[in-house]
Amino acid sequence: MTGDAASGRHAAGGDRVRPTKLRLEVSSACQLRCPSCPTATGAARAAVGWGLLRFADFRRLLAANPHVRSIELSNYGEPFLNPELPAMLEEAHGRGVAMRCDNGTNLDRATPAALEAAARFGLRSLTVSIDGVTQEVYGRYRVGGDLERVLGNVAALQRLKQAQGVEEPALTWQFVVFRWNAHELEAARARAAELGMKFRPKLSWDEHADPAASRALFGAASRDEYRERHGVDFGERFCLQLWREPQLNWDGRVLGCCRNFWGDFGGGAFEDLDAALHSERLVHARRMLTGQADARADVPCSSCEVYAARVAGRRFVTAEEIAAPTRG
Numbered sequence: 001m002t003g004d005a006a007s008g009r010h011a012a013g014g015d016r017v018r019p020t021k022l023r024l025e026v027s028s029a030c031q032l033r034c035p036s037c038p039t040a041t042g043a044a045r046a047a048v049g050w051g052l053l054r055f056a057d058f059r060r061l062l063a064a065n066p067h068v069r070s071i072e073l074s075n076y077g078e079p080f081l082n083p084e085l086p087a088m089l090e091e092a093h094g095r096g097v098a099m100r101c102d103n104g105t106n107l108d109r110a111t112p113a114a115l116e117a118a119a120r121f122g123l124r125s126l127t128v129s130i131d132g133v134t135q136e137v138y139g140r141y142r143v144g145g146d147l148e149r150v151l152g153n154v155a156a157l158q159r160l161k162q163a164q165g166v167e168e169p170a171l172t173w174q175f176v177v178f179r180w181n182a183h184e185l186e187a188a189r190a191r192a193a194e195l196g197m198k199f200r201p202k203l204s205w206d207e208h209a210d211p212a213a214s215r216a217l218f219g220a221a222s223r224d225e226y227r228e229r230h231g232v233d234f235g236e237r238f239c240l241q242l243w244r245e246p247q248l249n250w251d252g253r254v255l256g257c258c259r260n261f262w263g264d265f266g267g268g269a270f271e272d273l274d275a276a277l278h279s280e281r282l283v284h285a286r287r288m289l290t291g292q293a294d295a296r297a298d299v300p301c302s303s304c305e306v307y308a309a310r311v312a313g314r315r316f317v318t319a320e321e322i323a324a325p326t327r328g
Helices: 055-064 085-095 112-120 135-141 147-164 182-194 211-218 223-230 236-244 280-289 305-313 319-323
Strands: 021-024 070-072 098-105 125-129 170-177 198-203 254-256
Touching: 055 085, 085 098, 085 112, 112 147, 125 147, 135 147, 147 170, 170 182, 170 211, 182 198, 182 211, 198 211, 236 280, 236 305, 236 319, 254 280, 280 305
Parallel strands: 021 070, 070 098, 098 125, 125 170, 170 198
Antiparallel strands: none
């Protein structure tokens, strides 16, 4: 389907929003220890915490906000660790709300009940992070993960879809390109095709990206080089989430976008979503991103390298970008 403006309207400075899409962390907890992940390093703990979204809060959010028609469930944790995920998928399905896990899941600990619910209740899409085709290579970054278990869960989900005669969730194999796994890139692409998955390479956040493979795939060896070559940050699109698809934490605090793990914009999203999305700090953040206000220490965007790149290049969010139609 197509959304409008901020999935809402662009007023002066983009101060008023009424999004039809949300990003809602189902679980900020994760059982893996991926070296560059702020969840594993503990960098995200102060702002994001370590917890699970409650079904009661999820149901309350949907009941109070029938204009919300699409929700992304994954962010800094592993959504399949939440035992109430099947109930959430069923609730959303009954209300006609599209559910996705496009940001990513490791799918290492998915229960049969959760996999069945994903197929039965119409989870639209699911991105699985798999950075290799051998345990040795995969496990170098997905520390603690079991490759065969992950692939077994993928196969089980595909069988459930076939048994129920459905095509969703559409599955994507996401492969973060590092120096130590670039040689398995094409084998992973082939394995994804065998499993009926789309394949999506991803540029690493850190210095361990493979220069040759990354330049061939993304036009830059690293995110820093991408910024230098193109004059924009690789993650610049995340800023639009403050209007079009705001990120909510599992406990009802507003993070604004999926990149933010430095602080929050206040809580209370489960009690009053509109008020939470128009807190003074969040309104100020939108004005910062549109170039109408200066940075402030109490606004998380001030700690973000994406915002810093926008300021340096005078590339502020425009009304046209906010108003552009969105898909999904």
